[in-house]
């Protein structure tokens with residue numbers, strides 16, 4: 001359907017009135033995605049409606065992004081109030097929301113310095129660049145301290161550097177030549193990591209729970225072992241908390257569950273609750289290596305994004321809310337276990353807080369996509385994490401009744417498919 005053929009288009013070419021539907025996606029958008037066959041138009045909390053008025057319960061949360069659901073009144077208020085003041089200035093001028101958010105992140109984490117950007121990939125790109133720059137500044141060019149150790153099955157974003165650091169070659173090999181000096185060890189295999197980490201290593205990048213890779217938590221001791229190796233070889237330990245951060249795992253950041261403190265932490269997804277923003281947190285000592293002009297991005301620290309993120313953090317970093325995340329985890333787990341008792345389709349149910357994975361088995365092996373498509377028809381949005389894992393990453397404040405109702409819809413779906 002072309003614009004000319006579209007008789008809904010008003011005389012004055014008001015594209016906001018253009019009648020659109022799912023088939024327009026295939027016509028106009030580069031086919032990197034294959035979205036569901038309906039278009040969502042309205043969200044409230046953890047409920048969504050499509051163009052036909054059909055109701056959905058949202059267990060996807062915009063892929064662990066809508067940490068406070070859709071159209072949270074305080075976020076709407078913060079965003080619209082800021083919109084009436086100043087939307088954007090770029091980095092020749094600082095602004096109040098960015099300064100407040102920086103202080104808020106510093107006061108509530110290990111960090112002493114913050115760099116703002118717009119996405120998870122950018123936060124990781126900044127982290128990896130900073131690690132190389134820091135090693136260069138500290139040890140000089142002759143040390144060749146530029147190697148990065150990462151993990152198989154990891155996901156760090158889609159820029160060329162971060163997709164190469166990610167541990168799924170299928171996402172990177174078509175874009176060769178790739179950045180060099182990145183080595184991958186199996187996740188949770190400390191001995192293999194130890195064999196790769198040495199004097200030439202400038203950084204180790206790891207997810208405390210592999211999200212896209214199948215919701216796989218780090219084994220106890222694995223992260224502590226990486227910390228020790230980084231200390232031994234003067235390498236920077238980078239935690240990619242793009243998915244696990246901002247309350248998702250039941251603490252403000254997942255590292256707070258253990259004793260290990262990273263040197264750099266990246267955060268995005270939930271940070272803006274749906275408004276695009278990313279950040280890289282680090283120490284004074286390491287942050288110094290990003291001197292004036294060494295790195296940047298036009299929108300980094302944008303006042304709309306940072307105002308919203310500040311409100312997101314204040315609402316989420318509350319003991320009651322974080323305890324609620326743990327309680328809702330249990331509710332989910334019980335519901336999934338009861339589905340499993342009935343249909344015996346899950347190999348494992350794992351994860352932390354409201355990042356939950358259910359690994360499929362038997363008839364459903366590698367069929368997550370199919371289950372999700374049918375679950376949509378029953379009115380519940382679910383994610384996958386690879387072809388064999390159903391993933392749940394709903395709003396951190398999803399009401400218990402909606403968890404129960406959504407799981408009923410999922411159970412019905414499975415009942416139809418078995």
Ligand SMILES: *Cc1c(COP(=O)(O)O)cnc(C)c1O
Nearest residue numbers: 119120121155156157211242243
């Ligand atoms: C989603 C994700 C990213 C990439 O974030 P974008 O905002 O899509 O660039 C990086 N790391 C992890 C762990 C993620 O889950």
